[in-house]
Structure formats: structure tokens, C-alpha cells
Amino acid sequence: YYPWGYDGDNGPDQWHKNYPIAKGRHQSPIEINNKEVHYDRSLLPWFASYDPCAAKTILNNGKTCRVVFDDSFDRSVLRGGPLPGVYRLRQLHFHWGSSDDHGSEHVVNGVRYAGELHLLHWNPKYSNYLDAVRRTDGIAVLAIFLQVGKTPKPEMKRILEEINAIKTKGKEVPFPNFDPSILFPKSHDYWTYHGSFTTPPCEECITWIVLREPIIVSSDQMAKLRSLSKNAENEPDLPLVDNWRPTQPRYFRMVSASFL
Numbered sequence: 404y405y406p407w408g409y410d411g412d413n414g415p416d417q418w419h420k421n422y423p424i425a426k427g428r429h430q431s432p433i434e435i436n437n438k439e440v441h442y443d444r445s446l447l448p449w450f451a452s453y454d455p456c457a458a459k460t461i462l463n464n465g466k467t468c469r470v471v472f473d474d475s476f477d478r479s480v481l482r483g484g485p486l487p488g489v490y491r492l493r494q495l496h497f498h499w500g501s502s503d504d505h506g507s508e509h510v511v512n513g514v515r516y517a518g519e520l521h522l523l524h525w526n527p528k529y530s531n532y533l534d535a536v537r538r539t540d541g542i543a544v545l546a547i548f549l550q551v552g553k554t555p556k557p558e559m560k561r562i563l564e565e566i567n568a569i570k571t572k573g574k575e576v577p578f579p580n581f582d583p584s585i586l587f588p589k590s591h592d593y594w595t596y597h598g599s600f601t602t603p604p605c606e607e608c609i610t611w612i613v614l615r616e617p618i619i620v621s622s623d624q625m626a627k628l629r630s631l632s633k634n635a636e637n638e639p640d641l642p643l644v645d646n647w648r649p650t651q652p653r654y655f656r657m658v659s660a661s662f663l
């Protein structure tokens with residue numbers, strides 16, 4: 404395991420030295436531009452059926468704030484859309500900036516959002532998560548943009564209330580009874596393409612489902628995320644901000660849209 408980060412000598416431009424696939428042809432995130440997107444009317448709607456009791460803990464791993472779910476059976480699943488079957492929800496996490504004008508990983512027609520929520524699911528046709536990570540159809544990530552506005556989504560409060568308990572790297576606390584589908588925007592319109600983890604190991608195993616409609620968060624809520632520290636309790640407080648990877652070359656990949 405090699406230490407990697409988002410700035411200076413271990414930043415995104417250096418990742419390929421320890422994770423050569425970071426220079427692959429199917430990397431994420433990417434720019435999504437209307438004029439290069441292909442409307443695919445055969446794309447089905449996607450459905451999430453999540454069990455709120457599957458939620459286990461919320462943690463700060465020094466790179467993001469993550470909520471972990473029980474994925475020992477088909478308990479919380481995503482299906483439909485571009486997916487061949489059900490995919491099990493394993494975790495959700497966020498990417499955000501040092502200010503409200505940037506922080507998302509995917510960029511839409513030149514627009515960067517303040518942040519991006521990723522819900523990570525794996526294909527249970529593989530024996531376990533680590534096996535799924537090595538397959539092109541192993542993982543599905545539902546990505547939802549965070550846009551700063553005046554009327555924030557009240558459902559975000561539950562996650563942000565826990566931030567004080569996981570201020571430093573390595574902190575993990577129980578996070579029971581949470582159904583992440585309450586965070587979804589009204590519209591289920593999405594873009595989809597084949598890509599990778601946006602952090603090391605950068606495996607190219609992800610079917611990305613990027614929602615067109617952002618969810619609204621307040622500037623204070625973004626500031627709450629920025630109050631997390633990259634470091635552990637007994638180390639200097641380094642603000643956990645700008646944990647997003649710059650967009651990668653699209654090469655010969657098609658981005659399909661579920662909407663006209």
C-alpha cells in the first residue's frame with residue numbers, strides 16, 4: 404500500500420508511479436459535455452431499494468467521510484439503469500473543495516459543483532468485493548452533485564450532525580438506521596459511462612451513473628465537511644478539503660444519457 408494524496412508530491416499526477424492504471428484509457432472522473440453525449444432510449448430507469456437497518460458506521464479515513472453498510476447479502480441494492488442485475492450497496496462517501504465554487508469530481512458542461520456524493524455498489528455475482536474490483540462489471544457508483552443554495556436538503560443534516568464525532572482520521576462511530584435514498588434528487592435522469600475509481604487503486608471496474616439533478620446543500624453544511632481533519636487526533640489539524648481528482652481524458656468512451 405503506497406501513501407497517496409491530493410497535493411504536491413503524492414497528488415493525482417503522481418499516482419501512476421505506484422498505480423500504473425491511473426494512466427489507463429478508462430479513468431474517472433471525466434468532463435460530461437452535452438454535445439458529446441448520446442441519448443440512449445433503451446436505457447432503463449434505475450431503482451434503489453435500501454434497508455435503513457443496513458447502515459452501520461460513519462468514519463473519517465483521512466481522505467473522506469464515509470458511511471458503511473452491511474453488504475453480507477442482497478439487503479440494500481441498486482438495479483436497472485445500465486446495470487445487468489442487482490448491485491449491493493457497500494458504502495457512500497463525499498468529495499468536496501476548499502470553497503463553494505469547486506469540489507465535484509465530474510464536471511458538466513464546464514460546471515464544477517461544490518461537492519459530489521458517491522454511493523458505491525458491487526456485483527454479487529462475484530464472491531466478494533475485492534473480486535468485483537478486478538472486473539469491468541464489478542462496481543456501480545451512483546454519483547450525485549452537491550450544489551450550494553438557500554434551501555438545503557434537510558436529509559443531509561443527519562450525516563453532518565455526526566461530523567463532530569469523526570473530526571480526525573481514524574474516528575468511526577455507529578451510524579444506525581439510515582436510508583441514503585432520502586438524499587436523492589427528484590429526477591432520476593442520469594448519464595452513464597464506463598470508468599474507474601477516482602482514487603488509487605484507480606481500477607477500471609466502475610459503471611458510473613451520474614445524476615443530472617444536484618441536491619442542494621447550504622454553505623454552512625459544506626463548511627461542516629471542511630471542518631474534518633486529514634490527520635489523527637494527536638497530529639496537527641490539517642483541513643480535509645479538495646479531495647477530488649481532476650477530470651481525466653475520455654478517449655474513445657461513449658457517455659450515454661437516459662434523457663433527451
Ligand SMILES: COc1cccc(N2C=Cc3cc(S(N)(=O)=O)sc3S2(=O)=O)c1
Nearest residue numbers: 521523533536544599600601602603604
Ligand atoms: C482493491 O480496491 C479497493 C479495495 C478496497 C477499497 C477500495 N476503495 C478505494 C478507493 C475508492 C474510490 C472510490 S470512488 N471515488 O471512485 O467512488 S470508492 C473506493 S473504495 O472502495 O473505498 C478499493
Ligand SMILES: [Zn+2]
Nearest residue numbers: 496498521601
Ligand atoms: Zn468517490
